[in-house]
Amino acid sequence: MRAENVSCGYATAFAPGLTDPSITVPEDVVAAPGKRVVKRYNVYRNNVTVSLIDALAAVYPAIQRITGVDFFRAMARFHVRATPPTSPLLFEYGRDFPAFIETYEYAREMPWLADTARIERAWLDAYHAADLPVLTAEALAEIDPVSLAETRFRPHPTARVVRSPYPAVAIFAMNRTDGPVTPLRSSEAQDALVTRTEHEVLVSRLPDGGATFLSHLLEGASLGEAVAVALQEAPSFDIQANLAGMLSAGAFTGVHVQRGD
Amino acid sequence: MNDSTSTTAVCESGRSHSMTRGAHGPVGTSFKHEHLAAIHVDGLKDGFFEVHAENYMGAGGPPHRALAAIREDYRLSIHGVCMSIGGPGALDAAHLARFRELVTRYEPMLVSEHLAWSSHGGKFFNDLLPLPYTKETLENVCEHINQVQEAIKRPILLENPSTYVAFASSTISENEFIRAVVQRTGCGLLLDINNVFVSATNHGFSAEAYLDEFPLEHVGEIHLAGHSEQRDDEDEPLLIDSHDCAISDSVWSLYRDLVARIGPRPTMVEWDSNLPAWPALRTQALSARQIMAEQEMPLAGEASRAG
Numbered sequence: 001m002r003a004e005n006v007s008c009g010y011a012t013a014f015a016p017g018l019t020d021p022s023i024t025v026p027e028d029v030v031a032a033p034g035k036r037v038v039k040r041y042n043v044y045r046n047n048v049t050v051s052l053i054d055a056l057a058a059v060y061p062a063i064q065r066i067t068g069v070d071f072f073r074a075m076a077r078f079h080v081r082a083t084p085p086t087s088p089l090l091f092e093y094g095r096d097f098p099a100f101i102e103t104y105e106y107a108r109e110m111p112w113l114a115d116t117a118r119i120e121r122a123w124l125d126a127y128h129a130a131d132l133p134v135l136t137a138e139a140l141a142e143i144d145p146v147s148l149a150e151t152r153f154r155p156h157p158t159a160r161v162v163r164s165p166y167p168a169v170a171i172f173a174m175n176r177t178d179g180p181v182t183p184l185r186s187s188e189a190q191d192a193l194v195t196r197t198e199h200e201v202l203v204s205r206l207p208d209g210g211a212t213f214l215s216h217l218l219e220g221a222s223l224g225e226a227v228a229v230a231l232q233e234a235p236s237f238d239i240q241a242n243l244a245g246m247l248s249a250g251a252f253t254g255v256h257v258q259r260g261d
Numbered sequence: 262m263n264d265s266t267s268t269t270a271v272c273e274s275g276r277s278h279s280m281t282r283g284a285h286g287p288v289g290t291s292f293k294h295e296h297l298a299a300i301h302v303d304g305l306k307d308g309f310f311e312v313h314a315e316n317y318m319g320a321g322g323p324p325h326r327a328l329a330a331i332r333e334d335y336r337l338s339i340h341g342v343c344m345s346i347g348g349p350g351a352l353d354a355a356h357l358a359r360f361r362e363l364v365t366r367y368e369p370m371l372v373s374e375h376l377a378w379s380s381h382g383g384k385f386f387n388d389l390l391p392l393p394y395t396k397e398t399l400e401n402v403c404e405h406i407n408q409v410q411e412a413i414k415r416p417i418l419l420e421n422p423s424t425y426v427a428f429a430s431s432t433i434s435e436n437e438f439i440r441a442v443v444q445r446t447g448c449g450l451l452l453d454i455n456n457v458f459v460s461a462t463n464h465g466f467s468a469e470a471y472l473d474e475f476p477l478e479h480v481g482e483i484h485l486a487g488h489s490e491q492r493d494d495e496d497e498p499l500l501i502d503s504h505d506c507a508i509s510d511s512v513w514s515l516y517r518d519l520v521a522r523i524g525p526r527p528t529m530v531e532w533d534s535n536l537p538a539w540p541a542l543r544t545q546a547l548s549a550r551q552i553m554a555e556q557e558m559p560l561a562g563e564a565s566r567a568g
Contacts, residue, residue: 131320
């Protein structure tokens with residue numbers, strides 16, 4: 001890339017105040033004769049902050065519904081100012097927001113909020129991920145049973161696993177739509193598998209051991225290895241049910257037999 | 262960069278890109294997925310739809326499905342919002358590559374970007390920020406436009422900005438700047454009449470006088486949009502380019518006068534937030550079509566009214 005020969009002065013002077021209201025209007029920035037410039041520069045400050053808060057609200061609608069709009073926007077404002085986007089693709093923005101929520105003082109009484117946000121972030125990633133065919137049960141059935149333990153799966157680009165010690169899947173499902181919110185009595189841990197069918201993103205709750213099983217497969221472990229760690233974590237782990245679940249959710253796009261050494 | 266593949270992409274597809282010359286310039290609107298079903302029922306015959314390029318830079322999924330669906334029936338305009346052509350830094354090579362890929366994939370009738378910047382120092386501000394107009398920034402903007410045009414193998418239309426502030430360091434008027442950019446890069450212009458009206462009000466100049474000086478012969482597309490009003494430090498109107506309401510009477514009036522002068526041009530109604538139902542947006546586009554039709558065939562218009 002070639003070096004730019006223009007001085008960065010105007011942007012370097014203009015930019016810092018956009019996300020820091022304590023910085024005054026740059027000297028070179030002016031209004032028409034007889035006019036003050038403060039409210040005019042503030043239009044840009046406001047556009048930047050409000051549009052980025054809106055961007056986070058678009059990524060995290062369930063979080064906004066849970067906290068209420070005022071709480072959400074106050075929380076998002078802190079994050080936007082501390083961590084503005086680095087990419088012009090706003091659907092990539094907010095990856096650090098769940099971690100920020102965990103440290104946000106006023107959200108401490110909602111410890112499940114960050115994991116619910118992680119499901120929402122995975123939802124949007126699945127939404128924009130590449131279109132590829134999903135692995136079918138028929139394709140898996142063609143594998144020689146003798147080689148089944150050595151089978152490895154190619155992850156579908158939409159597939160994500162989100163683990164939570166809280167009932168994050170139920171909280172997500174209840175708040176992602178406009179439907180009624182009922183008191184949640186369960187406090188069980190819930191793991192999510194996020195995938196996409198042809199038309200919509202699916203968030204499925206995984207059975208015991210399922211998250212470990214799928215995480216290993218997504219990272220390239222063989223079926224035998226993944227089953228072993230899943231059984232170790234959850235003796236009740238059901239291989240047939242988990243295979244059927246991952247196929248119908250479309251977590252993988254292909255399969256191959258490769259012996260690990 | 263591989264020249265041969267890029268230049269032949271359009272021919273290979275076999276799709277026709279001829280514009281509807283004759284009766285009037287085509288009219289279009291912003292394309293919003295919420296409107297897709299309604300557009301299928303009652304669309305915009307001979308019209309086109311404009312999208313923000315960045316919304317379709319994901320790898321796949323429903324956004325591309327919706328855009329491909331509308332592309333089946335309509336011509337497209339791809340409107341870049343985040344290239345940061347007016348920024349002092351180098352263009353984002355990854356972003357430019359994504360932009361090129363999108364243009365190649367959807368073969369739009371029109372491709373446009375802004376005379377503004379939105380990224381600096383590794384941060385993206387998601388707003389169209391202003392720049393001083395100097396010899397130095399002129400050279401830089403021209404370099405950036407050349408780079409974009411080289412990448413996509415076609416000229417872009419550059420949109421005039423709406424601004425709320427100016428720079429003491431500017432040495433060239435906005436019109437002189439834009440004219441020089443056109444001369445040096447061969448780009449066309451996207452004339453946003455709402456931006457002209459917003460800037461004119463905010464800076465206290467005449468929109469008509471601005472349009473008198475604008476290089477109108479290079480206008481390849483016109484934007485119309487609604488604006489909102491705030492108050493400035495002196496409690497006088499400060500207009501915001503908000504794209505969240507109907508086009509104002511003042512902007513319609515400027516548009517009518519302009520079409521009378523330069524004839525029909527592809528005209529697009531932008532509406533980005535506080536979205537109306539599709540019929541309301543469609544009606545705005547049809548109003549633009551009506552204005553072009555009236556200017557084109559005043560006699561026929563008289564005859565039909567008389568009959």
